[in-house]
Amino acid sequence: MGKATGFLDFERHGVTYCPVEERVTHYREFTLLQPADELARQGGRCMDCGIPYCHTSGCPVYNLIPEWNDLVWRNRWREAWERLELTNNLPEITGRICPAPCETSCTCAINGPAVTIKQIELAIIERAFAEGWVVPRPPAFETGKRIAVIGSGPAGLAAAQQLRRMGHRVTVFEKADRIGGILRYGIPDFKLEKQVLDRRIEQMQAEGVTFETNVSAGEDLSARYIRRMFDVVLLTMGAGAPRDLQVPGRGLEGIHFAMPYLTQSNRYVAGLAKKEEILWAQNKTVLVIGGGDTGADCVGTANRQGAKNVYQFEIMPRPREWNEPWNPEWPAWPQILRTSSSHEEGCERDFSIVTRQFTGRDVRVEQGHFARVEWFKNARSRMEMREVPGSEFSLNVDLVLLAMGFLHVEHSKLLEDLGAEVDDRGNVHCVDYATTAPGVYAAGDAGIGASLVVRAIWHGRKAAEAIDAGLKG
Numbered sequence: 001m002g003k004a005t006g007f008l009d010f011e012r013h014g015v016t017y018c019p020v021e022e023r024v025t026h027y028r029e030f031t032l033l034q035p036a037d038e039l040a041r042q043g044g045r046c047m048d049c050g051i052p053y054c055h056t057s058g059c060p061v062y063n064l065i066p067e068w069n070d071l072v073w074r075n076r077w078r079e080a081w082e083r084l085e086l087t088n089n090l091p092e093i094t095g096r097i098c099p100a101p102c103e104t105s106c107t108c109a110i111n112g113p114a115v116t117i118k119q120i121e122l123a124i125i126e127r128a129f130a131e132g133w134v135v136p137r138p139p140a141f142e143t144g145k146r147i148a149v150i151g152s153g154p155a156g157l158a159a160a161q162q163l164r165r166m167g168h169r170v171t172v173f174e175k176a177d178r179i180g181g182i183l184r185y186g187i188p189d190f191k192l193e194k195q196v197l198d199r200r201i202e203q204m205q206a207e208g209v210t211f212e213t214n215v216s217a218g219e220d221l222s223a224r225y226i227r228r229m230f231d232v233v234l235l236t237m238g239a240g241a242p243r244d245l246q247v248p249g250r251g252l253e254g255i256h257f258a259m260p261y262l263t264q265s266n267r268y269v270a271g272l273a274k275k276e277e278i279l280w281a282q283n284k285t286v287l288v289i290g291g292g293d294t295g296a297d298c299v300g301t302a303n304r305q306g307a308k309n310v311y312q313f314e315i316m317p318r319p320r321e322w323n324e325p326w327n328p329e330w331p332a333w334p335q336i337l338r339t340s341s342s343h344e345e346g347c348e349r350d351f352s353i354v355t356r357q358f359t360g361r362d363v364r365v366e367q368g369h370f371a372r373v374e375w376f377k378n379a380r381s382r383m384e385m386r387e388v389p390g391s392e393f394s395l396n397v398d399l400v401l402l403a404m405g406f407l408h409v410e411h412s413k414l415l416e417d418l419g420a421e422v423d424d425r426g427n428v429h430c431v432d433y434a435t436t437a438p439g440v441y442a443a444g445d446a447g448i449g450a451s452l453v454v455r456a457i458w459h460g461r462k463a464a465e466a467i468d469a470g471l472k473g
Contacts (some may be wrong), residue, residue, distance in 0.1 A: 002043055002044040002045060002046035002047065002048075002066075002069055002070050002073045003044035003045075003073060004045035004048065006041070006046070006047070006073070006109050007045045007046075007047050007112065007115075009044075010041045010042070010044060010045050011099075011113075011114035012042070012045065012077055012114070012115070012116060012325070013034055013038055013041075013042060013116070014034075014082075014116050014119055014336060015031050015032060015033060015034070015111070015116075015119050016031075016032045017030050017031060017032065017336070017341055017398050018030035018032065018299070020344060020346075022185065023345070024304055024345050024346075025168035025304075025305050026081045026190075026304075027188070027189040027190050027265075027304060028189070028190060028193060029091070029096070029189075029190060029191070029192070029193050029270045030190060031096070031183045031339075033119060033122065033123050033126075034116075034119065034123075036123075037202060039059045039072060039119070039120060039123050040072055040073050040074075040075060041072075041073075042072075042116045042119065043068075043070065043072035043073035043115075043120055044073040044197055044237075045069075045087070045108065045116075046065075046066055046067075046069035046070060046115050047108065047114045048066075049066075049107035051107075051416075052065060052066045052107070053105040053106070053107060053331040054066070054102040054103070054105050054106050054107075054115075054117060057105055057331055058101045058102035058103070058104065058106070058331065059101065059102040059105075059454070060101070060239070060452065060454045060455040060457075061087050061088050061094075061253050061449065061456045061457055061458045061461070062087055062119070062202055062458075063084065063087050063088060063102070064083045064084075064086065064087060065102060065117055065315065065341065066382045067080075067083045068080040068081075068083045068084055068120070068121075068124060069076065069115060069120060070121045070397065071083065072120055072123075072124065073464060075283040076208070077124065077127050077128075077131075078128075080124050080130040080202050081125065081127070081133055081134075082125050084121065084124050084125060084128075086183055088457060089157065089158040089161050089162070089339065089460075089461065090154060090157065090158065090200065090457055091122075091124070091125040091458060092122070092125045092126065092129070092196050092200065093154065093183060093192065093196070093197070093200075093283075093453060093457075094118075094121065094453065094454045094457070095118060095119075095121040095122030095123075095124075095125055095126075096122060096192050096196070097187060097191055097192055097453060098118060098452065098453065098454045099293075099452065100117060100118040101117070101333055102114065102117045102257070103112060103116070103117050103118060104327045104329075104330070104331070104332070104333055104334060105327075105330070105332075106330040109325075109330050109331075110326060110327070110330050111326050112234025112325060112326055113262065113325035113326070114325075114327070115369065122140045128155070128298075128314075134203065134206045134242055135203070136203050136206035136209060137165055138164075138165075138206070138207045138208055139164065139166065139167040139207075139208070140167070140403075141167050141228055142167050143166070143167040143168050143471065144169070145168045145169065145231045145232070145471050146168070146171070146229065146230045146231050147163050147168050147169065147170050147230060147231065147232045147233075147234060147359040147427045147467065148171055148173060148217075148226050148229070148230040148232070148233045148234070149163075149170060149172045149173065149234045149236060150173050150217045150233065150234065150235050150236060150237055150414070151172075151173075151174065151181055151235065151236040151237040151444075152172050152174040152179045152180055152184075152211065152235050152236075152444070152452075153180070153181025153182050153236060153237075153238050153359060153442025153444065153445075153456065154181070154182075154444065154453045154456040154457050154460065154465070155238075155443045155445070155446075155456040155457065155460035156172055156181065156234070156443075156444070156460065157172075157179075157180075157181075157183075157200070157201075157204070158456070158457040158458075158460030158461050159215075159234055159236060159296070159443055159460035159461065159463050159464045159467075160172050160204065160209050160460075161204050161209065162348075162460070162461050162464035162465070163205065163209050163234075163467060164204070164208055164462045165207065166464070166468045168467075168468070168471070169208075169210075170208075170209050170210065171209075171210040171211075171212060171230070172209060172210070172212065173212050173215045173217050173221070173242055174211065174212065174213045174215065175214070175215060175216045175217070176203065176213065176214070177213050177214055177272075178210050178213060178270075179197075179201050179213060180194070180197050180201070181238060182238060182453075183197055183453070184197060185197065185262075185263040185266045186262050186263060186266070186267065187262075188257055188262060188263075188266070188297050188298065188300060189266065189268075189269045189300055190225060190300060190304070191297070191300075193330060194266075194270065197247075199335070205451065206246070210336075214314055216413050217412025218412050218413040218415075218417060218418075219413060219414075220330045221415055222417065223413075223417035223418045224417070227418070227439070231437050231439065231471065232440075232467050232470070232471065233414075233418065233439060233440045233441070234440075234442070234443060234463060234467065235409075235414075235420065235435070235440065235442040235443070235446050235447075236430055236442070236443050236446055236456075236463075237409055237410065237412075237446050238408040238409065238444060238445045238446060238456075239391060239407070239408055239409055239424065239427070239445035239446065239449055239450040240406065240410045241406060241407045241409065241410050241411070241426070242257045242258070242402065242405075242406055242407070243404040243405050243406065243407055243409050244257075244400075244402065244404075244435065245289065245355060245402055245404065247355055247356060247357050247358065248357040248358070249357045249358030249360065250358065250360055252359075252363060252364060252365040253360075253363050253365065253366055254360070254365040254397070254398060254399055254400060255358060255365055255400040255402070256279060256400070256401060256402065257401075257402050257403075258288070258294050258295065258298050258401045258402060258403035258409070259288070259294070260279070261279050261298060261301070261401055262297055262298065262301060263343055264278035264279055264302045265278070265305075270281070271449060274398060279399070281301070281302040281305040281306065281307040281310075281406075282305050282306035282307065283306060283307075283308050284307055284308055284398035284399045285307070285309045285395075285396060285397050285398050285399070286298075286302045286307045286309070286310045286311070286312065286397070286398070286399045286400075286401065287311045287312075287313065287368060287395065287397045287399070287400045287401070288302075288310070288312040288313070288401045288402040289312075289355060289401070289404060290312075290314065290402065290405065291312060291313075291316065291351070291405035292351070292403065292405060293313030293340075294403040294405075295314075295401075295403035296311055296312075296340045296342045297342065297403075298401045298403055299340075299342040299343060299345070299346075299347045300314055300340075300341070300342030300345060303342070303345045303346050303347075306462045307399075309348070310346060310347045310348070311347070311348050311349075311350070311395065311397075312343075312347055312348070312349045312350070313350050313351075313353040313370065314349070314350070314351045314352075314353065315352070315354055315373070315385075316351065316375075317351055317352050317375050318337065318350070318351035318352065318421055319335050319336050319337040320335070320336055320337065321336070321337045322323070322334065322336040322337070324370050352372055352373050352374065352375065352385075353370050353371075353372060353373070354371050354372075354373050354385070354387065355368060355369075355370055356370060356392070358397075358400070359415040365397060365398075365400060366396065366398075367394050367395065367396055368395050368397050369393075369394045369396065370392070370393055370394070370395065370401065371387045371388065371391050371392045371393070372387070372388045372391035373385040373386060373387055373388060374386060374388055382398070386397065402447045405450060406428030406445075406449075406450040407426055407449075407450075408422070408425060408427050408449060409422070409426070409427060409428055409445070409447075411445040418435075418437045419436065419437040419439050419440075420435040420436060420440050420442070421435070421436040421437075421438045425449060427446065427447055427448060427449050428442040428446050428447050430442045430447050432465070432466055433447070433459075433462065433463040434466065434468040434470070441463055442461070442463070443456075443459045443460050443463035443466055443468065444456035444459050444460055446457065447459065
């Protein structure tokens with residue numbers, strides 16, 4: 001695969017970003033791909049490694065990574081796209097927002113820099129759209145079966161497209177006013193411009209997928225009606241129940257969950273909301289609690305809104321810093337400190353911080369009160385924390401954003417009326433994507449809990465296979 005000695009002959013050249021001072025003035029994407037000749041060299045770095053861990057253990061959708069790396073090296077771009085299409089319905093999404101576990105599993109990463117897999121994936125699909133290779137693929141025959149997909153996030157879109165191509169009549173119901181789920185309202189535009197999503201939706205519509213927006217399944221449409229009108233129901237609503245912070249002062253104004261804040265920003269960028277109608281960080285001291293990707297998205301958004309200061313606190317200990325190009329825990333995902341593009345734009349991060357309470361004047365938050373903690377293993381070898389005596393401190397804050405992850409799917413009237421049970425973690429209980437309710441399936445975060453977009457795509461595809469097999473007996 002690639003050039004036999006390519007990983008020795010060519011250095012890794014990844015994506016570059018527009019300068020910070022430029023990109024914080026707008027909400028557009030700012031990632032710059034390498035030119036085609038350089039991308040070919042990067043594809044040539046893919047060695048014939050025998051067992052491609054990038055494909056077998058790193059990539060949740062099992063992309064045929066060595067194959068399309070080799071084809072890019074040989075300047076056979078259309079064939080590379082055809083390989084990419086075999087495994088991934090939304091490569092233009094994963095090529096932008098996936099954390100690329102494939103690269104940490106790359107064999108080159110044992111003792112050197114990995115192949116730039118994510119960059120090559122994005123370049124392939126963008127060239128495919130530019131060349132007109134991505135066209136509607138309607139089914140060759142109709143089965144006459146009707147399927148309702150509840151939720152239009154990555155799992156729902158992947159499942160809907162696969163089911164439609166299998167010949168089933170598919171209707172996707174979305175409670176928001178536009179299709180896309182978290183891809184539309186949740187992921188900032190500077191990471192994923194929404195016209196990228198729109199062009200894929202247009203393809204799916206041309207294939208015959210029907211989209212219904214502003215429909216809350218279980219409320220606007222009863223579970224009884226949905227069951228009567230459709231042969232199968234697929235639940236892909238995501239894991240929308242956020243983890244809350246139960247401390248004194250939580251109810252003060254100015255403390256919000258991260259997702260409504262990010263959603264409102266998406267709506268503002270789309271021209272669907274005015275600045276004075278949404279949460280706005282201009283000239284405010286913003287505190288983000290939670291150190292994951294959602295928290296980083298809040299940091300980048302607050303900087304673009306003109307925040308005075310941005311802080312990000314994480315309860316877990318600071319990961320080790322790692323500046324070497326190779327993976328210290330190959331082929332596993334390494335537990336190291338990662339600095340995102342949003343952090344580079346301005347943010348003061350701190351770790352091992354527990355929130356004790358919030359205080360304010362009247363009903364508005366003005367201060368957060370915190371303490372430092374230390375982590376240790378208890379007698380059962382489980383990690384526990386304890387406060388460090390005398391480590392208490394306070395911070396003046398104007399806006400607090402809670403980005404501490406998501407617990408499970410929202411437990412709605414729809415689940416109750418359908419008879420779909422949840423497991424002990426609160427996720428929809430399912431075996432091979434079939435729930436406890438006959439004819440009802442679940443996929444993506446609704447069934448497995450909060451995870452990666454790329455993993456949701458995989459589960460959407462597999463659920464489609466399970467549904468198709470069930471309908472065919």
